[in-house]
Amino acid sequence: MNDAIRDVSDAMTIAVGGFGGAGFPEELVRALEDQGRKDLVIISNNAARFERLINSGAVSQIICSFPFGGASATLRESIANAGVELKLLPQGTLSECLRAAGSGLGGVLTRVGFGTSFAEGRSIINVDGTDFILEPPLSADFAFVHAELADRWGNLSMRGTARNFNLVMAMAAATTIAEANQVVEVGHISPDGCDVPGIFVDAVVQCSNLRDARDIRFGLDT
Amino acid sequence: MNDAIRDVSDAMTIAVGGFGGAGFPEELVRALEDQGRKDLVIISNNAARFERLINSGAVSQIICSFPFGGASATLRESIANAGVELKLLPQGTLSECLRAAGSGLGGVLTRVGFGTSFAEGRSIINVDGTDFILEPPLSADFAFVHAELADRWGNLSMRGTARNFNLVMAMAAATTIAEANQVVEVGHISPDGCDVPGIFVDAVVQCSNLRDARDIRFGLDT
Amino acid sequence: MAWTRNEIAARIAADIPKGWVVNIGVGMPTLVPGFIPDDREVLFQSENGILGMVALGPKESPDPELIDAGKRPIAVRPGGSFFESSLSFSMIRGGHIDLGIVGALQISRAGDIANWRTDEKMIGGIGGAADVCSGVKNLWVAMLHVTDTGELKLLDRCSYPLTAAAVVDRVYSDLAVLERSDDQWQVVSLAPGVSLAQASGATGFPIKGPD
């Protein structure tokens, strides 16, 4: 894991997949905690699993939708103490802005947040009589994602609700690193059942701790 | 099939899935030919398979990217004779505008076509110093799509390159009708292997002619 | 006698037609699926990427890769499907979800909803609440009519930051079921023993009695 993330440097933006614990690349994040970087920008739906990283002083900003879902009692304090800037986006906007960056699109035109504080400071674009918020694309230097199966071409297969942000983050990042419960031979993942085509993934690492239904990590931030 | 499309009326917009013959809802289109409608707007990647519909005087406009790919020698003439308006969009823009309509987004911001005739008459939106063409969403009254497997909740599973436009068209239409080689019991399509979730599909019909590797229709517009 | 939380949920469940696709928010709304009769097919969507979710049965082991948006362990019913985040929000924003059921801190006469933070404190974050409230075909709110300390939650204008503007269709509270049309609110029904005067007194805008 440490080797997989060796090119991460200070002040980079890291998009981290997962929703709660499902599809969360926990081993890559643990390796990042050990790396001792500074001024990282983290893009992830939740903030709960980054408390150790925040406490180590590695994070300058978190871009997310639901920072305190299932968070520990101390997370808010950690964020405040570390001077971490919190940038909130509606969850669908977060997802779509990552997809836009990965799709070569200039931004997202959405009604979500119109008439609320989420429209503040945004350009409003009128299309055929309706106003939309223009939210710019959201890209990352690295994406860390988690898969059930991966092959050395980077094809990924997920299980259940582990898909979540892993596809759009893999798309949005210059370099995507996937940890997988099982690294399989090329050809094992069916062409009809590939959740993230390998074109979006640059490196694949085998998890040392497999995640199964009785995994002790389950429930960590429920 | 005739019953499935009974609510199609004159001047409606019909999005028809498929790329060439792959994933093309041929039986639904045959039923549409028999229906005797007027002033239909057809959204489909190719025009080749609509010649009979055009010749019957049912079509006023075709929105597509590649009308004459594999077309018969007479298609251009048919389109001219029937006074059909041809509206071309780059294929990725066509696809993304359908997705935008189905996703509640206000339009697509793309660089594709910038500096060419595809930018003519379009709004140009500058995002952080780069100009993008704004292409509005593309919705339809009906979508006709083809699947390998379908269940009565509308879940669809495709094979190979038959996916193509079928998802975005199902998303973009007020009513989506799917023809399937095989209508299966609910539960047969795996939750991990569903290409089009049933939420996007309103009716499912069983094809009378199964399409397989030796189907005589193959090669029709190659 | 005001309705209990379970009675509110049962009341909502009774109003959901067969075949609807429903997104369920955190809190009281999570009680609703338990009151849908087995013979009425209703599909529950969760924005983290599942259609057809069901609560885990007593004998089912939790799977860390199978959770709902509230991060509770779930299962999938036959005919359900999993998908990634951007497609999930295409469903939500694109008007493909028949109904959203959410909680609220405040509701305004115009149908604005505030349910993600007070003036002082963010609860969990905005999450998918703004997308759900803005995107679904019907938005029903499950809530207590007033706060624990007796402050009104149904107000002429919300004082807390909005989640979405002019979106609430119905409110199911412990005192009444209310339906909105523009800025007119109609009482659909009152909890047993609750008078129109009581309900009106607990509401910061005019409400019209049942016909």
Added chain:
Amino acid sequence: MAWTRNEIAARIAADIPKGWVVNIGVGMPTLVPGFIPDDREVLFQSENGILGMVALGPKESPDPELIDAGKRPIAVRPGGSFFESSLSFSMIRGGHIDLGIVGALQISRAGDIANWRTDEKMIGGIGGAADVCSGVKNLWVAMLHVTDTGELKLLDRCSYPLTAAAVVDRVYSDLAVLERSDDQWQVVSLAPGVSLAQASGATGFPIKGPD
């Protein structure tokens, strides 16, 4: 002696590094995959929704649901994947494709490309050509240097409607391989027996000889 179509394709194939993902246009570009050695892994993408396509082997039956963007029957190699149209164009527009190989009617000094219609006639349509030409990391053009009737195709400005502006990186023609940097064109190599003067005479803008 000018290069043949097969020699042009082989020349292109020789320049594709291991591990690249390549989108192949119709016409001459379709010859390129046949010249990639078996031990060099290169993945071919087709915009209708496949990564890892291969030409059908002599014993393979065509499957109507397995075609490329030129509507020719294909197969998928192990490690390939199928996907729907919007994800396919996310790959293309998003800069995830290393190389596009396309044909051209005209190329301008500024790197503009016209390859979908003449003044009079639309060939097939725009299709995915504008997306591919605009979106890929590298755009190489396989073409004959001049038309059958001897008209120049490499011009100061294109007269036909553009597919994309300022995108061409290299031209592989029957006479030469040319590389563009802004509006400067460098001859990378000349076909055997073709002089720089001959290539220059067939080109509507200045080209610089090989170093």
